[in-house]
Amino acid sequence: MRELFAVALPGLEPLVAAELDGLGLGPGRVVPGGVGFRGDWAALVAANLHLRTATRVLVRLAEFPAVNFPVLSKRLVDIPWEDLFPPHAPVRLAVRATAHKSRLYHTGAIAERVHLAVAARLGSHVELAHPHDDGEDGPEASSSHSTVLLVVRLERDRCTVSVDSSGDPLHRRGYRLATAKAPLRPTLAAALLAAADWRPGEPLLDPFCGSGTIAIEAALIAHGRPAGALRDFSCARWPALAAAYPALRKAAANLSREPCPYAPIVASDRDEGAVAAARANAQRAGVDGAIAFSVRPFAACEPFSARGLLLTNPPYGVRVGRARTLRDLYAHIGHVLRDRFPAWRTALLCPPDLRVTVGVPLQPVLSTKTGGLAVELALAEQARADVRSRG
Numbered sequence: 001m002r003e004l005f006a007v008a009l010p011g012l013e014p015l016v017a018a019e020l021d022g023l024g025l026g027p028g029r030v031v032p033g034g035v036g037f038r039g040d041w042a043a044l045v046a047a048n049l050h051l052r053t054a055t056r057v058l059v060r061l062a063e064f065p066a067v068n069f070p071v072l073s074k075r076l077v078d079i080p081w082e083d084l085f086p087p088h089a090p091v092r093l094a095v096r097a098t099a100h101k102s103r104l105y106h107t108g109a110i111a112e113r114v115h116l117a118v119a120a121r122l123g124s125h126v127e128l129a130h131p132h133d134d135g136e137d138g139p140e141a142s143s144s145h146s147t148v149l150l151v152v153r154l155e156r157d158r159c160t161v162s163v164d165s166s167g168d169p170l171h172r173r174g175y176r177l178a179t180a181k182a183p184l185r186p187t188l189a190a191a192l193l194a195a196a197d198w199r200p201g202e203p204l205l206d207p208f209c210g211s212g213t214i215a216i217e218a219a220l221i222a223h224g225r226p227a228g229a230l231r232d233f234s235c236a237r238w239p240a241l242a243a244a245y246p247a248l249r250k251a252a253a254n255l256s257r258e259p260c261p262y263a264p265i266v267a268s269d270r271d272e273g274a275v276a277a278a279r280a281n282a283q284r285a286g287v288d289g290a291i292a293f294s295v296r297p298f299a300a301c302e303p304f305s306a307r308g309l310l311l312t313n314p315p316y317g318v319r320v321g322r323a324r325t326l327r328d329l330y331a332h333i334g335h336v337l338r339d340r341f342p343a344w345r346t347a348l349l350c351p352p353d354l355r356v357t358v359g360v361p362l363q364p365v366l367s368t369k370t371g372g373l374a375v376e377l378a379l380a381e382q383a384r385a386d387v388r389s390r391g
Helices: 013-022 041-050 069-077 107-122 186-195 213-222 245-253 272-285 323-340 384-389
Strands: 002-007 029-031 034-039 056-065 091-100 126-129 147-155 158-164 204-206 265-269 291-295 309-312 345-350 363-370 373-380
Touching: 002 041, 013 029, 013 034, 013 186, 034 041, 041 056, 041 245, 056 069, 069 107, 069 158, 091 107, 107 126, 107 147, 186 213, 186 345, 186 363, 186 373, 204 213, 213 265, 213 272, 213 291, 265 272, 272 291, 323 345
Parallel strands: 091 126, 091 147, 204 265, 204 309, 265 291, 309 345
Antiparallel strands: 002 034, 002 056, 029 034, 056 158, 147 158, 345 373, 363 373
């Protein structure tokens, strides 16, 4: 059994832990930034394939005391890097180093020692690349996964070395090649669905759908499709795992649920280009037949069933600009919700200061950050009891 760690956005850690439990990979140990759990290679592949709310999955390689650079270098060379990189082949790696309350505190020097240790162990050239920010969003271009990310953490003179097994962050599902303005990450969209307690079979409406991420994630859940079905992971190329990977992935895919009973998933936006992007993304995800898309302003939205969940990510920040315009928009959202959707559950992702302008009793159920901005999912539970009674 290996020590594994599912990295999560701030506030999403309990949702990741719940997912691990649902996959039979728990119990997890929730800490700020993610969830630790134990598992074998099969568990690692299953976590990468199925986790909808995690950012990436790390594998711990070593943990040891390190009070000076000679000790650090010696222990780093002892790590079996040949399990991750073919011997005598070019290697490209990125090192994300942090240090806290440790005698070794220069993260650049720590990263350089890792670089030298890998080269010494493998006897090959090692190129040191800059680690990418997991928060970078945008179209999902294809990646060669040629760069391996190592995460090195020194805490009170104790060093932990981990390797990223995912490659591209897990929010890069493989379907989102077309994006609208300020796109929502699929991992966050899946987290919103979980935090709002949406279940397949409950009608869903996203009236500010943008590139369609919330609706697509809901359709994937309803169809029992693994989150990572359209992509691969860097661990597939590790010498220690490559031979077994195809069988492990096939077995992990069998953990998927059966498709759930149909309920409408409706996504609309006033921006014709955004809706076109959403349709294209849904088609790539293989769920375009499960979502009803339309070009429609929020003011024209009407409920299409007696009960349901209106879950959306309305414009805020750079998507609108002026504070007065934002307040007016959110007041209008509240008016439409009170007038037309009194029996629906409502969940809005927005900054806390805008929630209070809606005029609907919304309670925060999730706080996180997106694009560097603090946001919360605020929920109004008008129809919760009725939804529960339908099972």
